[in-house]
Amino acid sequence: MTTDRTDAAAVAEATTPESGIADPIPEATLARLPIYMRGLLEVAGDGVTTVSSRRLADLSGVNAAKVRKDLSYVGTRGTRGVGYEVDRLIREIGMVLSGEVTPVVIIGVGNLGRALSRYDGFVAGGFPVLALVDADSSMVGRRIAGVIVSHVDDLGKVVAETGCLLGIVATPAHAAQVAVDGLIAAGIRSILNFAPAVVSVPAEVELRKVDLATELQILGYHEHRREAANPQQVA
Amino acid sequence: MTTDRTDAAAVAEATTPESGIADPIPEATLARLPIYMRGLLEVAGDGVTTVSSRRLADLSGVNAAKVRKDLSYVGTRGTRGVGYEVDRLIREIGMVLSGEVTPVVIIGVGNLGRALSRYDGFVAGGFPVLALVDADSSMVGRRIAGVIVSHVDDLGKVVAETGCLLGIVATPAHAAQVAVDGLIAAGIRSILNFAPAVVSVPAEVELRKVDLATELQILGYHEHRREAANPQQVA
DNA sequence: GTATGTGAATAGATTCACAGCT
């Protein structure tokens, strides 16, 4: 994707006229923008040039009012009576969502780390995995998805060389804090943690968490509850 | 925040002491219970018998008031001036979170599906993966993490035999809706979707979503934003 | 003194509903 500052300024205009930085987009909206993006790319592929909030909502599994409010944070303007211009929307949401290619380092190449390093969706979304590190020396030197595994001690060097800006932690729980500390020492300030452990980071570091076991436990609760509610009925 | 369900019965009985079905635990609280559980198991291992909300909060990366309010929903009672009894808390949270072992079927054994089927955290959390299916015949018959892969056409049979109650979708995006429909036809009513696609389900089915690329995009936004804010860093 | 339990206050996200533009 191209980065041009003229558009950046246009987006920033939302509420902050002079300072170059736009208002922060609500977390909940942010989480939906990539979904909208997928829908937009889909209809763009079909040659459609405008979408209504209703149509985009259907494609995204949300309601139309939410789409409109979300897009208002992005600073996009649609045309009343018509809808939104697909290409323009793709460009503008793309701008908001990092705009350019952002390389990623994964720490921990066990089952999960390997699966993540091969996950097509990352590179497709502009997040190529350019570095892999592990604490286990027997892993070092292996090639996974085209990337040679380095030792975790060389993390700083590898990050500097590849220019990675995002770090993914895919270690066991007991190694997670050390991994996170290492990433921060290497200059990474945005981290996605897959290890089932609570880790602490300084305030300036952005930490997100994906907790696979917890997801199942939440589902399990609902399943359980439903069974308790109607013990014999199968819809 | 993946699913909205309007459970008329549950809403109607806001304060039911012990008649039939009880608590509608808030979604946000539910998502934290497994985290508390991990902290509790940790301190229990150290022989500690009581915890304060403050201590549990520190272990879980949240604040103490939230812990207390959350625990009030699970119906637990602590002792003022002392704290909560660790064993009892573990037992009660365990009860809420499905209580018993809940087997899982994974549909799609590509990179991600294989990694998930080998993920220790699932079985440790009471969610053993007892069935694997795939649409690719060349995968059928393979043994992964001790489970033989079946063909997706046999999904109904496999689910019935293994008693799986939860389904995980780990297919490519274009196959996700078919996979979900298959799970529902097989009687599964609680689904965790890893495919980067919007899928629709009937209202009685609980659908949660884990979107890996989206997680990175959200991080990317924050990283991007931070760089725009202080442009003196790495180019 | 210490820590729970919970109403009340605050913040955040969703949905409604309608004025206003094309």
Add this chain to the structure above:
DNA sequence: AGCTGTGAATCTATTCACATAC
């Protein structure tokens, strides 16, 4: 007519603050 843009209303979640109990 059709559809956006957005204040206002609503629902959900978080945090505060303090009476209450040990």
